[in-house]
Amino acid sequence: MARIDLNHIRHAYGPNPKSDKDYALREVHHSWEDGGAYALLGPSGCGKTTLLNIISGLIHPSHGQLLFNGQDVTNLSTQERNIAQVFQFPVIYDTMTVYDNLAFPLRNRGVPEAEIDRKVRETLEMIDLASWTNKKARGLTADQKQKISLGRGLVRSDVNAILFDEPLTVIDPHMKWVLRSQLKQLHQRFGYTMVYVTHDQTEALTFAQKVVVMYDGEIVQIGTPEELFERPKHTFVGYFIGSPGMNVMPVQLAGDTAQVGSHKIALPSPAMPADAKKIELGIRPEYIRLGREGMPVTIAKVEDIGRHKIVRTKLENQDIAVIVAEGESIPADPHIAFDPKGINIYADSWRVGGN
């Protein structure tokens, strides 16, 4: 297991990158703790798979350094880095048996047969394929195949890190939960450093201790699920995480009040952004109360999703989503009020203040 340092890493796929636009990965400078479970979360094309492949050595970064336990591994090959990676679509050696598939990475490294046998059987037990040991891998279903891919990643115990590239895409929803909690258990038991790429926020939030949110080739925030929810550092994190996402509206600041259209909102503490072009206020739908007090709104739509209702309202020209408990009624003359605890202020999309 290793601590991973990403030292000013930048990557462009084309030759001679000139502007920031040419970089798939703009600049990543972070340290990931030994034994941590990280999830890389972001929309498609934000650079998360690029970052993962840089760590595994499948891609050599254009700039920057990668350190495992303080040792520079930037120029080492994938084999020499000794990491495991599980891909989005199952990769199996279909002429081999299930057993041989799992034994393959060990045999390639000259591990003694007795040790291989012990490890493979243990892993097969873990991924619940023990009864398939001597079957040909070819005839398996997609999620069984993906389990084999997972198994090949888990079978080596001496790896520096295990990387997952959206590994549960092809697995059906029920199995997803099972496998995800198994991975989490494994992490707790063996303390692997795990990096898990996904675009599914539930998956990221349930799997990881720290979620790394990426947007447009940059890491915008690293934090615990709670931090991401309560204090999104960037407006993108605000609306990417949460369902529905955070309400973000342009405001004018004056001391400790913010003005939305013609309404004034008291801020918990005065925020003084230097000279930003764009000031916004962000508040999650969970922190807005719909009632008879506050700012008058019109209701555009009510979505009843069972647990609660999502009320789509309009405050002057601003769309605002509000979450209302299932039992509560919606008043005929609706008003909304912001809970000061949930207010965040953003200058040019980055958080500058709030609660």
Next chain:
Amino acid sequence: MEKTWNNKAWFMVLPMLLLVAFSAVIPLMTVVNYSVQDTFGNNQFFWAGTEWFTEILQSERFHSALFRNLVFSFIILAIEIPLGIIIALNMPRKGLGVPVCLVLMALPLLIPWNVVGTIWQVFGRVDIGLLGHTLESLGINYNYVQNPLHAWFTVILMDVWHWTSLVVLLCYAGLVSIPDAFYQAAKIDGASRWAVFRYIQLPKMNRVLLIAVLLRFMDSFMIYTEPFVVTGGGPGNSTTFLSIDLVKIAIGQFDLGPAAAMSIVYFLIILLLSWVFYTIMTNYDAER
């Protein structure tokens, strides 16, 4: 809607049936017809029964032509299949090299067969041919017109030059269909170059290789034009393969009966051997 039940649909198949009848069934039946009769010209035919078949199956000449042909097919398969795989593995996967390589590879396949024969016939000549002259000046007494070994060498080299590309193109098609993730996973798993070939590339090429082996076997077993142009079946009978022999009997000696009988035996041998190849390779495939 009411369903109509009648046999009119057969009319839809009729054009195809006619086409197959005229292109395959009727000519084949003519041959069958010849094979069981004897003729002395004048369009007079006499029933001969299985006489020609017995004669062909017992003839020394047929046996030796069959043996030569089997050896020839075996040698060219043994060279072209591995060579084709090696070339395909080393061809570029992207960039400008791809179209260049593909065009170069396709060139020999586009040349008419008798032109291929002529090219090699000239190529091997000691007086003006590049190959013949070079060998001569290296002190090798090369003469494909008189030395059976040299004749075989020339014919095999020609076939390898002409047909290896086909194997290459088929294998290449198999190789490019392998997703990148497989190679990446192999790197992660620490697989050697050999293991990548054995467990990723070869299994993916399996199907195209089966086609390549079948096509090359059938083609080489029926080879006629190229050796006919280069050696004419000689020296002596050393490069007289089955189809060259067949033409000699049918056109040269005008023995229609024996020639027809031989055609049928020849056809059955190809069918049988192709079936054997196919069964072995698909069974092996299923077993794994």
